[in-house]
Amino acid sequence: MIGKGFDREYLEWLQQLDADDGDSVWEAIENELDLIETWSRIDMELNRVLPQRKKIIPLEFLKVAGVAAAILLMISVPLLFVLNKGKISRTPVEQVISEATSPDSVPDNPAAPVQAEADRDIASPGATNNSDLLPYTAEIGPDPGEFQKNYLPGSYHEGVTPSRETSLMETPADTKSGDHPGKKDEPAISFITGIRADIVRPAVKGNVNTPGLIVPAIETTGATGISPARFIRILDAGLVYSYKNSWLLNYETWNCLNPTKLGNIMPTFRHDIGITSAVAFKEKHHFGLEFFWLSGAGQNYKQYIEASFVDRKIVLNYFKLQAFYLWNHQKIPGSTIFGGYYARLGMAEEIQGGQKFRVTDDYRDHDYGLVLGHQLNIPLVNSIVITPGIRINYNLMNIFEGHPGAVNIFKSTNNFSAGLNLAVSYSLKK
Amino acid sequence: MVDRINEEDQILLKGCLENDRRIQRRLFEKHFKKMFRICLSYSGDKNEAKDILQEAFIKVFTGLDKFDSRGSLEGWIRRIVTNTAIDFFRQRKKLVYTSAFSGETDEDEDEDEHVSNLFQELTNDVILHYIRKLPDGARVVFNLFAVDGMSHREISKKLNISEGTSKSQYKRARGLLQKWLCDYQQNMS
Numbered sequence: 140m141i142g143k144g145f146d147r148e149y150l151e152w153l154q155q156l157d158a159d160d161g162d163s164v165w166e167a168i169e170n171e172l173d174l175i176e177t178w179s180r181i182d183m184e185l186n187r188v189l190p191q192r193k194k195i196i197p198l199e200f201l202k203v204a205g206v207a208a209a210i211l212l213m214i215s216v217p218l219l220f221v222l223n224k225g226k227i228s229r230t231p232v233e234q235v236i237s238e239a240t241s242p243d244s245v246p247d248n249p250a251a252p253v254q255a256e257a258d259r260d261i262a263s264p265g266a267t268n269n270s271d272l273l274p275y276t277a278e279i280g281p282d283p284g285e286f287q288k289n290y291l292p293g294s295y296h297e298g299v300t301p302s303r304e305t306s307l308m309e310t311p312a313d314t315k316s317g318d319h320p321g322k323k324d325e326p327a328i329s330f331i332t333g334i335r336a337d338i339v340r341p342a343v344k345g346n347v348n349t350p351g352l353i354v355p356a357i358e359t360t361g362a363t364g365i366s367p368a369r370f371i372r373i374l375d376a377g378l379v380y381s382y383k384n385s386w387l388l389n390y391e392t393w394n395c396l397n398p399t400k401l402g403n404i405m406p407t408f409r410h411d412i413g414i415t416s417a418v419a420f421k422e423k424h425h426f427g428l429e430f431f432w433l434s435g436a437g438q439n440y441k442q443y444i445e446a447s448f449v450d451r452k453i454v455l456n457y458f459k460l461q462a463f464y465l466w467n468h469q470k471i472p473g474s475t476i477f478g479g480y481y482a483r484l485g486m487a488e489e490i491q492g493g494q495k496f497r498v499t500d501d502y503r504d505h506d507y508g509l510v511l512g513h514q515l516n517i518p519l520v521n522s523i524v525i526t527p528g529i530r531i532n533y534n535l536m537n538i539f540e541g542h543p544g545a546v547n548i549f550k551s552t553n554n555f556s557a558g559l560n561l562a563v564s565y566s567l568k569k
Numbered sequence: 570m571v572d573r574i575n576e577e578d579q580i581l582l583k584g585c586l587e588n589d590r591r592i593q594r595r596l597f598e599k600h601f602k603k604m605f606r607i608c609l610s611y612s613g614d615k616n617e618a619k620d621i622l623q624e625a626f627i628k629v630f631t632g633l634d635k636f637d638s639r640g641s642l643e644g645w646i647r648r649i650v651t652n653t654a655i656d657f658f659r660q661r662k663k664l665v666y667t668s669a670f671s672g673e674t675d676e677d678e679d680e681d682e683h684v685s686n687l688f689q690e691l692t693n694d695v696i697l698h699y700i701r702k703l704p705d706g707a708r709v710v711f712n713l714f715a716v717d718g719m720s721h722r723e724i725s726k727k728l729n730i731s732e733g734t735s736k737s738q739y740k741r742a743r744g745l746l747q748k749w750l751c752d753y754q755q756n757m758s
Contacts, residue, residue, distance in 0.1 A: 145747065146743075149688065152688045156693055172601065172605050172615070177622060177623055178597055178598075181597065181627060182590065182594075184623070185630055185631075189588050
């Protein structure tokens with residue numbers, strides 16, 4: 140037959156072409172066919188002819204629940220403060236006074252008159268502002284352990300007025316140090332009889348007026364001055380680093396958790412690097428501010444392509460500004476944080492089999508969400524405080540932009556991360 | 570009959586039948602290169618080839634319940650792609666069956682050995698380039714005859730042309746391809 144050999148050779152060549160995956164011709168073919176674009180068009184058409192049933196996945200529920208919880212927290216916490224304002228705004232001294240002036244409390248302490256006398260003897264003339272308090276404060280004086288138990292619970296006190304508190308703890312060393320000029324007539328020892336300076340001293344070292352400190356919140360200020368609380372005050376500033384497990388939550392990643400599906404989500408770790416600061420409003424409410432010049436997000440996974448698993452990695456780098464409220468619980472050491480963040484996309488790339496592709500246009504420039512966590516403030520030396528903590532971030536918008544024909548399953552992508560946080564801060568003196 | 574569908578294809582098939590878009594994408598990713606090559610071999614224009622590929626895969630996903638799992642899934646997809654390509658040209662009436670150019674020979678058995686060398690010596694890129702350069706009508710007939718193994722009678726029915734036209738278009742395609750490849754090789758040497 141005419142041309143039989145030619146046909147055979149042509150057919151053999153085609154078969155060899157099919158088998159030869161590594162040939163450059165495949166690359167050329169692949170370059171000519173935009174996989175994502177073509178699939179997008181197929182996906183759109185399939186959505187028309189074979190619409191997918193909407194799955195009710197827990198993720199949707201989690202999102203709603205997360206938003207609801209955040210709103211609830213934001214409403215309940217200020218309410219809690221308002222309702223407990225009377226209690227939490229008092230200093231330990233005020234609480235002592237309150238308890239002492241209570242008619243029920245006097246008979247309970249038979250040593251009171253004697254102790255009151257003793258305290259009057261050692262009271263400073265300079266402490267005249269508090270002179271009315273002396274008989275009462277003395278009543279609880281003899282038991283320093285009790286004082287510590289009641290008023291130095293080991294975490295930062297909301298609403299404590301440091302100057303008053305310090306006046307109780309002042310030692311000769313403080314007055315001599317020149318910290319408070321003009322107060323040389325201050326009492327050499329605390330007028331709360333029995334409290335030894337060395338009990339409170341370790342806590343006084345350095346500036347410990349940082350929210351969430353696991354040491355008593357006492358600072359060295361004027362002995363008698365009841366300074367008005369400043370509206371806003373920077374408590375500390377430092378560097379923060381976070382190592383976190385990051386997830387891009389979408390149809391793809393969700394299904395890859397299912398082992399029967401062809402694809403594997405890989406544990407993905409990214410990090411954040413930035414600066415941090417804590418501020419106090421009226422010495423009562425504390426807020427944290429963090430700016431990350433590098434905040435990583437993304438997802439590593441293996442995708443089943445052409446009968447083999449291919450490593451794929453989505454890398455998203457953001458600039459992130461994070462603000463949160465520091466809630467210092469009386470019984471739990473440290474601060475619980477809750478707040479929000481805003482992030483701007485700096486770079487987005489996809490790494491597939493070692494090759495990098497810029498995909499910045501596929502992701503939205505802006506992102507915002509919630510931050511929750513808990514942290515401890517541990518004084519290291521003098522004014523240096525390290526703050527280890529845990530953080531959870533969840534974004535509230537779809538970060539995937541794509542193009543009008545983007546594949547539907549990628550159209551809704553959320554960002555979630557949970558990780559360890561470590562900040563090293565310098566506490567600023569008041 | 571031997572069950573030829575492998576485990577991987579079974580997973581893909583099941584997912585696609587459940588209308589799982591992710592699995593459908595997997596199936597597409599697995600076969601798109603080969604199928605695109607087929608589309609390109611039928612259409613010289615890449616945009617047309619994309620359209621054919623897209624249409625073919627929609628047919629694949631919507632008609633997967635008709636697939637007989639005793640056969641090869643790839644073979645089934647290939648048939649759909651080929652048929653879609655033919656339909657594409659038939660519907661758009663794009664195929665123009667031009668007459669053979671002068672100097673084209675019918676009896677070129679002697680050329681075959683030379684052509685055999687050509688396929689071995691030339692790069693895939695070059696061969697693909699010249700295949701895409703063939704006139705549409707000639708290229709489609711050539712593919713149906715040489716690649717899909719159809720007879721001229723079957724081709725004539727599929728394309729609504731006469732058997733004679735099918736034969737002449739096949740010869741034309743083969744003659745052009747031989748000539749271009751030989752010329753290219755001579756120029757290179």
